[in-house]
Amino acid sequence: MDIESKFADITRNLRGSAVRDLLKYADRPEVISFGGGMPNPLSFPLNEIKEIIDHILDNYGAKALQYSSTDGVEEFREEVSRRINSRYGFKSTKSDIIALNGSQTGLYMVSKVFLNKGDYVISEAPTYVGAITAFNAQAPVWAPVDLQDDGMNMEMLEESIKKVISQGKIPKFIYVIPTFQNPAGLTWSLDKRKHLLEIASKYDLIIFEDDPYGELRFDGKEIKPIKSLDTEGRVIYMGTFSKVLSPGIRLGFIYANSDINKKINLLKQGVDLCTSTFSQYIAAEYLKRGIIDRQIPKIVQLYRKKRDIMIEALETYMPSDTKFTRPDGGMFLWVTLNEKIDTEKMLKKALEFNVAYVIGSAFYPDGRGRNSMRLNFTFSKDEDIVEGIKRLSRAVKEYQP
Amino acid sequence: MDIESKFADITRNLRGSAVRDLLKYADRPEVISFGGGMPNPLSFPLNEIKEIIDHILDNYGAKALQYSSTDGVEEFREEVSRRINSRYGFKSTKSDIIALNGSQTGLYMVSKVFLNKGDYVISEAPTYVGAITAFNAQAPVWAPVDLQDDGMNMEMLEESIKKVISQGKIPKFIYVIPTFQNPAGLTWSLDKRKHLLEIASKYDLIIFEDDPYGELRFDGKEIKPIKSLDTEGRVIYMGTFSKVLSPGIRLGFIYANSDINKKINLLKQGVDLCTSTFSQYIAAEYLKRGIIDRQIPKIVQLYRKKRDIMIEALETYMPSDTKFTRPDGGMFLWVTLNEKIDTEKMLKKALEFNVAYVIGSAFYPDGRGRNSMRLNFTFSKDEDIVEGIKRLSRAVKEYQP
Incomplete structure (x- = not known):
């Protein structure tokens, strides 16, 4: 069967990356992966989730297992709206979620x-690799x-x-x-948040x-969040339960204007x-019972210590010309090595030493960042x-250029 | 903000349908909806799901709440592969799922x-409305x-x-x-399944x-399934747990060749x-424990009776020129009324009488089927x-053309 000719133009060009293939080695138990x-796993409120699920199956029963709109x-949209309004001063209603x-x-x-093929999208550089993958399915031009x-x-930007x-x-x-950016670990100042909104407003x-x-x-x-300063409905805000409850239940949300x-x-x-x-019922109950407010301080304590240990x-150990960010939160920090080093070439060597990271260029739609890498500090012991x-x-x- | 100019061409044309708006009335408790x-809800194995979840949280713990590949x-792919092999004579391995x-x-x-804008896709007429919605996001030409x-x-077809x-x-x-088709409730004969494969092979x-x-x-x-006759790897087979376990846990699978x-x-x-x-852990356990084989006969018994009642x-009650299919399984039957009747125009009248259905033309990418309708027989008492x-x-x- 001639399969290649049948793929759409955009998907024909989808290829697995060599780096992703290499990172499969990072699953070996002897590898310490910051990738x-x-x-x-300690951040998941396992006992509370058990209690919540018992409650849901006893009280909602079949409704919790049925299709939903x-x-x-x-209940989920209402609890999320309540939460983000009280946390961030948003003015959402459940129908905005x-x-x-x-x-x-x-x-x-x-x-x-939003994107036709060839449309422009502006991002931070570096930016989240998953956004690059998602947006590239529409074949945009990155700026x-x-x-x-x-x-x-x-x-x-302007x-x-x-x-x-x-x-x-x-x-x-x-x-x-803007907050504890992935991959850089950096956070936008309030001034720049306001400035971004002004520019967005100026150019619509x-x-x-x-x-x-x-x-x-x-x-x-x-x-x-920038959304809390948005008076013109031009910010699409996206949140997730992956970092404060569980990524395995696959749950996030968007708060944006009705159009x-x-x-x-x-x-x-x-x-x-x-x-x-x-x-959705699990997360709604997690919010409703206020467990989230007891759980987050535990996660923060766990992760703060890990960040400190990594820094x-x-x-202590890295060459003196190594630069890295010192995040006030989140999950990642960004390391910039001597400019002679290509972290993609170095990855094979690192895996020989049983350590893994994500190469910097993965976070640049234009392939920059070759002497940098992203390190995750939340997962490892x-x-x-x-x-x-x-x-x-x-x-x-030991790296030889 | 000028939002319209920012949407991609394909999404700019996405509009909520008038019929979908009308069907909101079908949520009122006094309406009997076949829509x-x-x-x-009685088809969900609530107690077994409870037991399974207890087991999963006790035995897999955080792993069941973490990201997965x-x-x-x-475990899920292995159980699915085993199931479809034994049920249908497939020769899948877990890596094919x-x-x-x-x-x-x-x-x-x-x-x-597969689809570039303007590419051709062949479907049955009528076909599943959700497939029309999904495929139309790539703006194909329907055949x-x-x-x-x-x-x-x-x-x-040829x-x-x-x-x-x-x-x-x-x-x-x-x-x-091909089996208990949505919306028609019809099932392809073995001969036609073979014939379809021959034609597919002839034209690659x-x-x-x-x-x-x-x-x-x-x-x-x-x-x-047609897939069981497929010697050339040209059939993409898709299954779901929505009708045999729960649609609310959102779980299906694809079995296709590796390219x-x-x-x-x-x-x-x-x-x-x-x-x-x-x-995935819930479904894997549902299969592994063999609960599915005890549950399906219960669902079949429940639905067979409902189909018989509807037929x-x-x-008994419909005009004598009404035609309808008599499905051997599944969830829907297809009603064809006197050709003077437009079921879209009639829907408002039906909702006045507190009964709902899906209009036939929703299942035709080319808008045919105006005197027909899909009735679901599984949900109502x-x-x-x-x-x-x-x-x-x-x-x-009472319908007036």
Whole structure:
């Protein structure tokens, strides 16, 4: 059978990456992997989930196992709306919320709603690799804007927008992860958040704010989501239960204005019909009972310590010309090595030493970041973090360009 | 904000249908709705699910709540492979299976993998409305082929294929629901299944076999899926747990050859990253313990009776020129009324009488089927089926063209 000729143009070009193939080795038990983006298993409130499920099956019974409406279960949307309003000063109602099978599908659907082939999308550089994968399914043109310690380089952003407009196009949206960014671990200042909104308003642009880590602040003063400053309905806010409850139940949500939500919802009928009813009842109960407010401090304590251990190990063992970010929260930090080092080439060596990471270029739609890498500090055991960084430093020292 | 200009061309044209809006009235408690496609709540093995979940949380713990690989949890894929091999004589291994967040997302992803805008897709006429929604997100050209009592009109199919080829294109795939078809309730004969494979082989085409209802046979001799006759790897087989366990846990699967699976899996990384780990463990255990084999006869008994009640009520109360199918299984039957009747226009009248259905034209990509309707017989209570058909017959009798 001639299968190649039958694929759509976009999917014909989908290829598994060599790096992903290499990372399969990271599953071996002897490898300490900083490569994944997994929450620590200790962060899951296992006993509380048991109690909640008993309650749901006893009280909702078959209803929790039935189809639910495409936009989500009423109880879930109500609890989410209540939560984000009280946490962030949002003014949502339950009908502004759409339940998602995890925020990955939100990335996919928002890109599908807005992007024709060849349309421009602006992102931070580096940006989340999963967003690159999702958006690329629509074959857009990327306009990545450098991320600084306090947010995007705003001059570069405005230049970039002007350049797109001068070509007779508009950037379809600006995708940002402003708090504890993935992969950089950086957080936008309040000033830059306001500035971004001003620019979006000036050029009539949409902002897609992805906020998976906002609840996981270890230090410093909270900075509200961009959405909380949005008076014109131009911010699509996306949250998830993957980092504060469980990623395995696949549950996220979007809060956006009704014109946008209507389109997402119509698309969602075709993409997945509805989100797990069962997962939505679990999360609704998790919020309703206030377990989330008892659980988050535990997760924060667990992760803060792991971040500190990783930073100390990096300072102790890595070559002195190594730079890295010091995140106030989230799950990742970003390491920049001597510019002679290509982290993709080095990965094989690292795996020989039984340590893994994600190469920096995976986070740049334009392939930059070759001497950098993303390290996850939440998944590994404390002692493995130290040992893993030791191994990493050996790989760096033995690396031959 | 000018939002319309920002939508992608395909999504700009997505509109909520007037019929869907009307069907919101069907949620009122006084309405007897044959409109939905929901399993009966009594079909869910609630106690067994409770036991399974206890077992999973006690034995797998955090693993059941963690991310899992894009193609699915090993235990799930293994149990599914074992099941379909023993049920249908397939020769699958666990690596041939991809877990899905419900089969709707399988419809979406397969269409996204194969269809460029303007590509041809062949389907039965009528066909599943959810497939129309999913495929239309890629803006294909539909080539619907009339469904007869024993399967597609094969002459029309071959003509249709030749016509597409004469335009320098190939039909990207042939989408069929050969067993207890949705919406028609009809089942393809073994002869036509073989014939379809021959034609597919002759023109080197892919068959997309959707089999959500195959386990729900009330009468007659089992006819194996088309996939069981497939020696050339050209059939994509899709199954679901929505009708034999629970639709609310969102779980389906695809069994296809590795070239196709690879593409689906690469796309799935962007579309939803992974399928609910928790749901996969539940289904794996449901299969492993053999509960499915005790549950299906109960579901079949429940639904057979409901089908019989609906058929008897249709015979008793509907005008004598009414035709309808007599399904050997599944969830739906298809009613064809006097050709003067437009079921879309009649729906308002039916809702005044507090009864609902899905209009026939919803199942035709080309808008035919105006004097027909789909009735679901699995969801309503026995007495409501009789009362609902009485109301429907009143609506038909009072209908003014």
